[in-house]
Amino acid sequence: MIRNKLLWKNNPQQYGILSKLLHWLSALAIFALFASGYWMVDLDYSSRWYQLVPHWHESVGILLLGFTLFRLFWRRIAGSPSGIVSHSAIEKKASASMIFILYVTLFIVLISGFLITSANEKTIAVFDWFNVTPVVLAIKNQEDIAGEVHYYVAYAMIIFALVHALAALKHHFFDKDNTLKRMTKT
Amino acid sequence: MKKLLLASALLTSTVLIPVSAADYIIDTKGAHASINFEASHLGFSVLAGRFNEFSGNFSYDKDNISASKVNVTIDTSSFDSNHAKRDKHVRSDDFLDVSKFAEATFVSNKVEDKGEGKLTITGTFTMHGVTKSLVIDAITIGEGKDPWGGYRAGFSGTSTITMGEFGFKKDFGKVDLILHIEGIRQ
Numbered sequence: 285m286i287r288n289k290l291l292w293k294n295n296p297q298q299y300g301i302l303s304k305l306l307h308w309l310s311a312l313a314i315f316a317l318f319a320s321g322y323w324m325v326d327l328d329y330s331s332r333w334y335q336l337v338p339h340w341h342e343s344v345g346i347l348l349l350g351f352t353l354f355r356l357f358w359r360r361i362a363g364s365p366s367g368i369v370s371h372s373a374i375e376k377k378a379s380a381s382m383i384f385i386l387y388v389t390l391f392i393v394l395i396s397g398f399l400i401t402s403a404n405e406k407t408i409a410v411f412d413w414f415n416v417t418p419v420v421l422a423i424k425n426q427e428d429i430a431g432e433v434h435y436y437v438a439y440a441m442i443i444f445a446l447v448h449a450l451a452a453l454k455h456h457f458f459d460k461d462n463t464l465k466r467m468t469k470t
Numbered sequence: 471m472k473k474l475l476l477a478s479a480l481l482t483s484t485v486l487i488p489v490s491a492a493d494y495i496i497d498t499k500g501a502h503a504s505i506n507f508e509a510s511h512l513g514f515s516v517l518a519g520r521f522n523e524f525s526g527n528f529s530y531d532k533d534n535i536s537a538s539k540v541n542v543t544i545d546t547s548s549f550d551s552n553h554a555k556r557d558k559h560v561r562s563d564d565f566l567d568v569s570k571f572a573e574a575t576f577v578s579n580k581v582e583d584k585g586e587g588k589l590t591i592t593g594t595f596t597m598h599g600v601t602k603s604l605v606i607d608a609i610t611i612g613e614g615k616d617p618w619g620g621y622r623a624g625f626s627g628t629s630t631i632t633m634g635e636f637g638f639k640k641d642f643g644k645v646d647l648i649l650h651i652e653g654i655r656q
Binding site: 329338400401403404405424425426427428431 | 547553554555557558561640642
């Protein structure tokens with residue numbers, strides 16, 4: 285056989301196709317959610333998009349929450365590539381911490397966003413495709429507290445994501461190592 | 471004769487009825503009072519809501535109405551229109567800005583008897599850091615002993631405010647206030 289077998293699982297050298305797909309779709313969804321969130325909060329009441337964009341934002345957010353849970357599950361099954369030998373101990377530590385921080389902030393942003401919409405105490409329609417039961421906590425003005433958390437942690441997460449991307453580019457262009465290629469090369 | 475009257479008045483006042491207008495505490499504990507509002511939704515219909523948390527007291531004597539006074543303090547963060555996301559927006563700095571202006575207050579200056587149970591209450595209303603004169607058209611509803619050993623008096627009133635006058639960033643025009651106040655005599 286000349287044709288390489290499609291790599292589904294990760295191996296010590298690189299990420300498999302499913303991990304890559306999950307990673308890049310997440311990146312796309314996260315930046316789309318951030319941009320739409322940034323834009324939609326300042327929409328005028330009379331805007332054509334005033335109701336539609338928040339509906340999409342919430343729908344994509346809930347889908348991404350489920351998607352990310354699956355992503356963590358897959359991470360356990362497929363494992364991670366082993367560290368690149370040219371990376372220093374500090375770089376290894378930093379990249380592992382960054383991945384941890386990105387997952388934690390992502391979950392905080394997704395859950396706090398869900399709690400804002402939940403405070404309406406009505407089922408949340410995901411693209412009018414299925415409904416999600418709201419979670420109402422025993423706290424006063426849940427939407428305000430969840431809103432503050434959602435706002436600040438979203439900014440923190442995006443900054444971490446940009447640092448994460450810059451670090452990958454640094455490894456690719458300056459160190460000329462395999463860091464980024466493990467996640468891009470098919 | 472005069473002395474006798476004064477003496478008897480003093481005597482009864484200490485036992486039962488105060489000479490001046492009696493002091494009442496608004497029964498927010500039993501939720502026999504509400505501060506409601508109605509605003510136009512784009513001219514299609516009427517949007518209704520209320521402030522859930524407030525406290526206040528009044529002095530009232532049906533034989534000496536001009537001596538009456540009323541004081542109400544509203545917790546602006548308790549704004550409730552049965553839609554968490556709208557409530558969150560109204561509490562934000564587009565409208566009430568409750569993190570800066572946690573309270574709205576009404577203090578009466580003048581209460582006039584208009585006959586047939588009608589009252590005109592003029593006072594100062596402070597909201598969003600702006601103080602405006604406010605006239606409430608009120609009616610007396612009932613007064614007397616309650617079944618639990620207390621003495622109550624109740625009123626309803628209406629007034630209208632203009633959002634633009636209170637320096638909100640967003641302005642949706644006029645808001646009608648519908649007030650139902652029941653007090654327990656102290």
